Amino acid sequence: xxxxxxxxxxxxxxxxxxxxxxxxYTLIYGVLKLLNFAHGDxxxxxxxxxxxxxxxxxxxxxxxxxxxxLLVLVTLAAMVGCAVLGVVIERFAYRPLRNAPRIAxxxxxxxxxxxxxxxxxxxxxxxxxxxxxxNLSGGALYFHGFDLDHVHIPLLRIITIGSAFALMVVLWFxxxxxxxxxxxxxxxxxxxxxxxxxxxxxxxxxFTFILGSALAGAAGVMFAxxxxxxxxxxxxxxxxxxxxxxxxxxxxxxxxxxxxILLGCAESYTAGYWTTAWSDLVVFSILIAFMxxxxxxxxxxxxxxxx
Amino acid sequence: MxxxxxxxxxxxxxxxxxxxxxxxxxxxxxxxxxSCSSTLKIAMVTPITGAAGFLGxxxxxxxxxxxxxxxxxxxxxxxxxxxxxxxEQGAAPALTLAQKFAADSKVVGIIGPSTSGDAEASAQTYYxxxxxxxxxxxxxxxxxxxxxxKKLGTPTFFRDVPANNVEGPTxxxxxxxxxxxxxxxxxxxxxxxxxGLAATISSYLTAHGVNVTRLSAPNTTTDYSSYVTKVxxxxxxxxxxxxxxxxxxxxxxxxxxxxxxxxVFGGDGADAPAQFKYPGGYVANFAPDISGIASDAGIxxxxxxxxxxxxxGSFGPPTYGAVQIMLNAIKIxxxxxxxxxxxxxxxxxxxxxxxxxxxxxxxxxxxxxxTNDPLNGHFxxxxxxxxxxxxxVN
Numbered sequence: 296x297x298x299x300x301x302x303x304x305x306x307x308x309x310x311x312x313x314x315x316x317x318x319x320y321t322l323i324y325g326v327l328k329l330l331n332f333a334h335g336d337x338x339x340x341x342x343x344x345x346x347x348x349x350x351x352x353x354x355x356x357x358x359x360x361x362x363x364x365l366l367v368l369v370t371l372a373a374m375v376g377c378a379v380l381g382v383v384i385e386r387f388a389y390r391p392l393r394n395a396p397r398i399a400x401x402x403x404x405x406x407x408x409x410x411x412x413x414x415x416x417x418x419x420x421x422x423x424x425x426x427x428x429x430n431l432s433g434g435a436l437y438f439h440g441f442d443l444d445h446v447h448i449p450l451l452r453i454i455t456i457g458s459a460f461a462l463m464v465v466l467w468f469x470x471x472x473x474x475x476x477x478x479x480x481x482x483x484x485x486x487x488x489x490x491x492x493x494x495x496x497x498x499x500x501x502f503t504f505i506l507g508s509a510l511a512g513a514a515g516v517m518f519a520x521x522x523x524x525x526x527x528x529x530x531x532x533x534x535x536x537x538x539x540x541x542x543x544x545x546x547x548x549x550x551x552x553x554x555x556i557l558l559g560c561a562e563s564y565t566a567g568y569w570t571t572a573w574s575d576l577v578v579f580s581i582l583i584a585f586m587x588x589x590x591x592x593x594x595x596x597x598x599x600x601x602x
Numbered sequence: 603m604x605x606x607x608x609x610x611x612x613x614x615x616x617x618x619x620x621x622x623x624x625x626x627x628x629x630x631x632x633x634x635x636x637s638c639s640s641t642l643k644i645a646m647v648t649p650i651t652g653a654a655g656f657l658g659x660x661x662x663x664x665x666x667x668x669x670x671x672x673x674x675x676x677x678x679x680x681x682x683x684x685x686x687x688x689x690e691q692g693a694a695p696a697l698t699l700a701q702k703f704a705a706d707s708k709v710v711g712i713i714g715p716s717t718s719g720d721a722e723a724s725a726q727t728y729y730x731x732x733x734x735x736x737x738x739x740x741x742x743x744x745x746x747x748x749x750x751x752k753k754l755g756t757p758t759f760f761r762d763v764p765a766n767n768v769e770g771p772t773x774x775x776x777x778x779x780x781x782x783x784x785x786x787x788x789x790x791x792x793x794x795x796x797x798g799l800a801a802t803i804s805s806y807l808t809a810h811g812v813n814v815t816r817l818s819a820p821n822t823t824t825d826y827s828s829y830v831t832k833v834x835x836x837x838x839x840x841x842x843x844x845x846x847x848x849x850x851x852x853x854x855x856x857x858x859x860x861x862x863x864x865x866v867f868g869g870d871g872a873d874a875p876a877q878f879k880y881p882g883g884y885v886a887n888f889a890p891d892i893s894g895i896a897s898d899a900g901i902x903x904x905x906x907x908x909x910x911x912x913x914x915g916s917f918g919p920p921t922y923g924a925v926q927i928m929l930n931a932i933k934i935x936x937x938x939x940x941x942x943x944x945x946x947x948x949x950x951x952x953x954x955x956x957x958x959x960x961x962x963x964x965x966x967x968x969x970x971x972x973t974n975d976p977l978n979g980h981f982x983x984x985x986x987x988x989x990x991x992x993x994x995v996n
Contacts, residue, residue: 298831301831301860302828302831305827305828305831306828308827309825309827416651420651420652420655422651422652422654422655422656422848423846423848423849423877424848425848425851425852425877429855429858434858437855437858437859447859447860447861449859451859518824518825521825521827521852521856522824522825522826522852523824523846523848523849523851523852524824525690527690528824531822531824562828563827563828563831566828566829566831566832567828567831567832570818571817571818571819571828571829571832572792572818572819572820574820574828575820575822
């Protein structure tokens with residue numbers, strides 16, 4: 296039982312990060328019908344911004360502000376930085392191609408992805424950067440927490456999972472309970488009809504990029520608080536976020552959340568109960584299986600078009 | 603939507619295939635004669651950027667120092683070229699560099715490649731061009747020994763450090779005899795260096811009655827939580843032969859996070875005091891701390907003067923030695939060819955004729971008569987102290 300709880304905790308932790316990344320994919324796909332393959336690299340940039348701010352505030356060993364404030368500032372900086380980056384990407388890489396064939400923005404997205412990862416590598420090198428969160432308050436984030444059936448649940452994991460769920464709830468509220476959210480849903484349903492009803496489509500799209508990219512920034516920090524980050528980290532994590540979005544049903548916000556958690560748990564259970572060597576194989580096999588047998592995902596709807 | 607996803611995967615697959623095709627071996631150009639009074643070139647092939655950049659930067663500084671101090675004394679004019687092979691990009695950069703250096707007839711020797719995967723991937727290209735390679739850190743056994751009837755290196759590949767078949771038993775013997783471990787987890791990272799080392803260590807430990815659990819992680823793994831979960835709680839030692847020292851640090855921290863007290867034991871790839879500094883851990887390396895070798899005092903002082911911001915590590919001194927061997931081989935070849943190298947293969951044919959008294963790693967350097975390895979090579983074990991520094995323990 297302890298083994299199962301520990302694996303579930305592992306899956307939930309990494310799954311929360313995947314879910315936040317998947318939400319970005321799903322938001323942008325929902326509004327623009329664009330698979331934003333640069334999203335994983337926005338996540339990577341977020342983790343680097345967080346690292347930079349952490350160092351500027353004295354680093355993990357000797358921060359100049361209290362730890363809780365440090366974590367809030369690092370996360371906020373990454374979210375704001377990524378939101379700005381998302382706006383820039385939309386303005387220069389996607390907006391000029393909005394009426395082009397769908398393959399054009401897709402290729403542009405891949406180009407932005409390589410541009411971002413290679414630029415970061417050029418600027419900072421390809422080495423790994425460690426937040427060294429183990430040193431925060433003498434290891435408090437690792438040693439504090441609570442025990443569940445003799446499984447220690449450290450504070451850092453509680454923060455990671457709790458923050459991810461809090462952000463998901465905020466997002467759900469934004470999309471379902473605000474006028475801007477209503478405009479996003481209308482644009483997602485029928486962009487032309489929404490425009491005819493007076494909705495500023497450009498503004499909605501920019502807002503969507505701000506939301507999705509800010510979530511990626513937060514995910515980047517949550518990820519890098521636990522493991523080292525590096526310029527190429529966005530590719531694999533982005534692909535897994537995309538897989539989570541497909542599993543949940545791309546375009547569906549609850550689907551992205553559930554897809555991320557399921558994917559994280561699948562990865563963890565595969566490593567725990569079967570093999571550590573082939574957990575990625577299992578993850579991407581799940582993607583293929585969904586593409587073949589349930590392309591609309593768990594929560595997506597089948598598009599029915601009249602001819 | 604489905605169409606768009608299919609197209610996206612097609613584009614990704616096409617780019618991967620294109621990258622792979624680009625990295626394929628090509629036939630090198632034939633070598634021309636080169637005047638020994640002209641400026642000859644040797645190239646250092648090592649990861650200067652990337653997670654293993656700490657290693658390459660150190661090696662490069664020692665290679666530059668060796669060329670600048672030794673070549674003039676031998677009457678040689680030598681230019682040191684550099685090639686960057688970030689470990690994250692696999693063997694493709696090493697192959698591209700091999701083709702580039704093979705095409706330059708003035709390149710008469712290679713120092714490196716530094717990692718086993720790069721050395722294995724590029725060995726054939728250098729061999730066909732007749733260029734000698736001396737690696738100061740590629741330790742995978744099949745580069746110089748036939749393992750299961752298969753040898754991955756070529757006659758032009760040499761190394762001045764011992765192979766995993768020395769490192770593995772050294773680590774394993776320390777684990778059994780000194781740490782008295784009964785339960786050990788051995789990782790590999792699905793690349794040649796760690797797979798070879800893990801296999802050697804596992805077989806030794808198993809033969810000595812130690813209970814071994816093998817775990818294998820893709821080289822791209824960043825979060826080791828679920829791997830840590832699989833480490834049995836009675837494990838005494840985890841052998842973690844990564845080439846990315848921050849990963850060893852993260853792994854050690856995640857063990858503590860789950861309340862596990864196993865000691866993390868890295869190989870030479872994890873030997874980076876600034877990045878893997880978890881107290882109580884161990885690393886193995888092929889070089890001792892040369893600041894304790896009296897005959898090296900002048901060399902160390904000169905290198906420190908040339909590199910005031912750098913710290914003396916374990917990867918640099920064997921690089922100095924590799925350059926020293928290469929320059930001696932060039933000198934012998936030039937003398938035999940009366941001032942004009944008929945081909946750069948002449949350098950290769952003279953590498954094994956080099957012996958060096960007052961070897962930088964101590965004693966006298968001689969080649970093994972059976973393989974292109976040093977005679978009586980030795981590995982050293984360091985323990986990480988509470989302040990993160992490394993202390994030689996074996």
